[in-house]
Amino acid sequence: MMAQDQTKKEALFNEVKGSLFEFLVARRLAVTNKKELEFIQSLDRNYLTVLTQQDRMVRQFYPEMLPFLESVSQKTVETLIPYFKEVPANPKLLGKFINSSMKDDLHEADLLVETKAGAQPLSLKLNKKNAYVNTKSGGIKSFFTQYFSFLSSDFQEKFNRLVDQEFIRMSVELHALNDMEYNGDFSSWVKKGKSELPGELDENERAILKQYYARIAHEIHAILTEAQKQNSKEFSQSLAPLMGFGSKEILQVVCFHDFKSMNESEVYIHPFEEVEHELSKACLLPFGDISSVEVEVGHWSLQIRVKPMNKFTTTAIKMNCSVKVKKPSGA
Numbered sequence: 001m002m003a004q005d006q007t008k009k010e011a012l013f014n015e016v017k018g019s020l021f022e023f024l025v026a027r028r029l030a031v032t033n034k035k036e037l038e039f040i041q042s043l044d045r046n047y048l049t050v051l052t053q054q055d056r057m058v059r060q061f062y063p064e065m066l067p068f069l070e071s072v073s074q075k076t077v078e079t080l081i082p083y084f085k086e087v088p089a090n091p092k093l094l095g096k097f098i099n100s101s102m103k104d105d106l107h108e109a110d111l112l113v114e115t116k117a118g119a120q121p122l123s124l125k126l127n128k129k130n131a132y133v134n135t136k137s138g139g140i141k142s143f144f145t146q147y148f149s150f151l152s153s154d155f156q157e158k159f160n161r162l163v164d165q166e167f168i169r170m171s172v173e174l175h176a177l178n179d180m181e182y183n184g185d186f187s188s189w190v191k192k193g194k195s196e197l198p199g200e201l202d203e204n205e206r207a208i209l210k211q212y213y214a215r216i217a218h219e220i221h222a223i224l225t226e227a228q229k230q231n232s233k234e235f236s237q238s239l240a241p242l243m244g245f246g247s248k249e250i251l252q253v254v255c256f257h258d259f260k261s262m263n264e265s266e267v268y269i270h271p272f273e274e275v276e277h278e279l280s281k282a283c284l285l286p287f288g289d290i291s292s293v294e295v296e297v298g299h300w301s302l303q304i305r306v307k308p309m310n311k312f313t314t315t316a317i318k319m320n321c322s323v324k325v326k327k328p329s330g331a
Helices: 002-032 037-043 045-061 065-084 139-146 153-177 188-190 202-232 230-242 272-274
Strands: 089-093 111-115 118-128 131-141 253-257 261-271 292-297 300-308 318-327
Touching: 002 037, 002 045, 002 065, 002 089, 002 111, 037 230, 045 065, 045 272, 065 253, 089 131, 118 131, 131 139, 131 188, 131 230, 139 153, 139 202, 139 318, 153 202, 202 230, 202 253, 202 292, 202 300, 202 318, 230 261, 230 272, 261 272
Parallel strands: 118 253
Antiparallel strands: 089 111, 111 118, 131 318, 253 261, 292 300, 300 318
16 A cells, blocks of 8 residues: 555656646746746636646645755756856746647747847756656657658658557467457457556566567667668757757756755756757667667767557557766766
8 A cells, every 4th residue: 555655646746746846946036036926927827727736736645745846946046047147037937738829939948038148948857866858759650750751751651550560469469468369459358357557567468568669669770770871961950859959949957856865956957059069970879679769969868768658558659758968977
C-alpha cells in the first residue's frame, strides 16, 4: 500500500510540477517588478481555475512539494536576472490551457517576458538532476513528414506500414505467450483481466514489448542515417526543433532538482546560438538494440525514444525527444 501511495504521489508530482513551476516563476518576476496584481489579473480564467485546483491538490496530498516549488522558482528568477542584466518585465504565461494566436510562432515557449532588447520567449523546465530534459513529443506516424520534410513521403508511408506490421507481430507474440488466440484486437486480453499498461506486465511480456519498440527504433535509425546521407545540411537543421529550438528566439531555462534529498537546485540557461554552431557536427551513434536512437550534437546528446501514448494495446505511439548537455571537460 505504501509503495502504491508513493507511486500516486510521484504521478501527481509529475503532472502538476511543470505548470505550478511556470506560474511561480512568472509570479515571482511580477512581484520583483511590483506588478503582481496586474499579472494575476492578466491570467486566463480557465488557466487560473486549473492552477487553483492543482494548488489545492498539492496542499492536500503533497504539502512538502510547495516549499520545494517556491525554492526552485526563486532560484530560477535569481539566475535569470543576472543573465539579462535586468529584471525581465510583464511576464505572460503561454501554457497549454491558453488559446493564443501567438502559440504557433512561439513553439515551445512557456513564458514570454519583456527585456530592453525586446520580447523574449522562455522554455521553462523543472528536471530531475542528471536526467534527460524532454523537449518534443510527437505522433510516430507523421514524425518524418513533420520534422524531416526534405525526405520523400515514401519514407513515412513505408515506416507506417512497418509500425502496423510490428504491432501485429507483438500482439500475436504476447497472446501466444499466454496461450491465447489473437483476433485482431486486445478485447479477449482485457476480458481475461490482463493489463494494458506496460509497467504492469510480467518480465517475459515486457521483453516482447521491448523488442517491439527496439525493432521500430532500428528502422528510425536506418531512416535518419539515410536522411543524413541524402542531405546532411538539411538533416542538421531539422534537429534544432527536436532539441527544443523550434524558434531561434527561444531561451531554454532548465532547473535541475534533487527533490528527494532536497539538495541545492541548479539552473542552466541555453540560447539557440549554443547549439547553432554544433548542428553541423551531428553524429548518429551506432544503434544499441534498445527503444531509442541517440544523436550526438557537439556537447549535446539528443535522444529519440519510441514510447506508448499510455496503453501499449494500440498503435498510437509517440516519439519522445529529450536532450542532455554534457559539460565540456575542464568546465
